[in-house]
Amino acid sequence: MSHITAAAITIVCELLMYFIVGGILPFAARDEKKSFFETVIAGWIITTAVFGIASVIAARFNVGLTTFSYVMTCVMSVLMAASLVINFRSIFRGTSVASGGVHFFFTVFFVIAISCGSAVLTILLPAAPDPGQIIAQMTADLSSDTIGVMIPGTGIARTVFTAPELLVRYSVFDTVVCKLNGLHPMIQMRVVRTAVTALLFGMIAYRIFMRIFNRHVAKASAAAFLAIFAGIGFRTAFTPSGLLYSQGWTGNSQLANVLLPSLILIAAALNDENSGLRPALLLIASGIAAVSLTPISLMVWPAAAAALVIPAVIIGKHLKYLAALVLSLVVPVAAVLLYLNYQGLPV
């Protein structure tokens, strides 16, 4: 099987896994059409949060990569099984990918447009030196059957984890995927992770517009297409396409293109009537996920979360969302305290 075929299968499997895991959170009103895209997004947030917690525990007890991979396979299997048992009927009967002809057309178009954009720009851009460090660490982990212990390219083991090395562990998920399916980290990150990040951005954009345009499919489709189209030329931090295609696998890109826009989606859901517990629970999970992406999350995510949730609290008079916001800040604040007082965790 060629690497690209294996990568394409991995992309599909990851999205399916996110969909099943995302279904574990309770849906709102019984009659609400469950969104495939929002379920996938929820699954990404939950998976990132679960792996973030698990990899810190693994660092504390010096767990090897193979053992960690098997344990996390079991954990994710249990999560997916629980989700299927709890939500089987609502996931598969009530979930809508398309509610009409136009909707389906644009759904397919988005997937093709994002995939092509991702492929073209990944091929055009020769390299991004900084994120190569992540791939080097993944390669070292796979070679040594450890997680974050070996310093890439040296054969030397770390004697102590620094705070970022302990907490910023988003790439551990991809390392586990490489361990299980044999893909090289370069392919897993530059193809699979970049494509999934780009697809998630498209899904989030579409769902945000579906909510704020009151489920007007044509408006939402057109707006999501414009957002994706504009993203190809948008530059930030000297990098083209807003980090999305050029560094799509990095924690910074996943923060800027997935987690922060998903906060907007959560806020849009909070502003909807009868949104139930789901957006609040996702808010809390995204706070945990933010810690594992990049240290910058600790500065940016709380500012974005507060700015987005406070209007929902004030305008909708939903004080319970204030409680959700405070709960979601617990883990990021704990991480900040850890950064400030960290003495170093021995390996």
Added chain:
Amino acid sequence: MTGYETTESGLSFLLKTIAAYGGGGVFLYAAFVMLIPASVFGGRRVRAVFLWPLLILAVTAFNPYVFPWLFIHYQQLIEEYYKFLWVVPVLLMIACGAVLIAFRFKSKLVKFLVFLAFCALLALGAVPGITEYVNYSLPGNAMKADAELLTLCDYILENAPTDTPLVAFERLDFAQEAAAYNASIRISDLLIPPESGEAEITRSNGEDFIVIGKDSAALSARLKELGYRACAETPESLVFVPRPKQ
């Protein structure tokens, strides 16, 4: 943003940050312009996710009178401040405003033409970014690696029996830099660099290449005893490979 002067105006710093880290700021300013029709035509839901949060950020994170105080007390924030720009949903605001303008028209044809016009504007705005990275080329030897190492790595990659050759280096600095130069090169711990003298040989892991210094005569002889043969040399190094099994 190095060189930030605490006496400098916060607004000036903010504009410089946008110019330096926002691709000149074209898309960012376009997003703020599009916020106007979005807020006017979009209704409560659009204002709740775009307008009010930005106003909150304007008096906090983007407040030119607040962050200079932060920078005085937390110097390292200066270098990372531009990442607050990621909170602004630039692409979503542009798309939202554009679509709301287009859908103000009743005729489907006019809607479509306005939509195409916005696509054309966005494409024009994308030209500098697209041109920059199409013409982007990595500077030669960006890592300032030793020329000797580059020659060795090129030879190894051209002659490797697998996509990820396992290589043992006598020189620790070569081991450290080789995998960083190309992630396909896996580093073996076959040779333990000593405090002085030549490296010691540990147990073999099936290395594809072993690279030692030309002046390591004892090590060279030992490798030949173990069944390795010299296959290439550079000005300072010898490259050994296992003899083919008969």
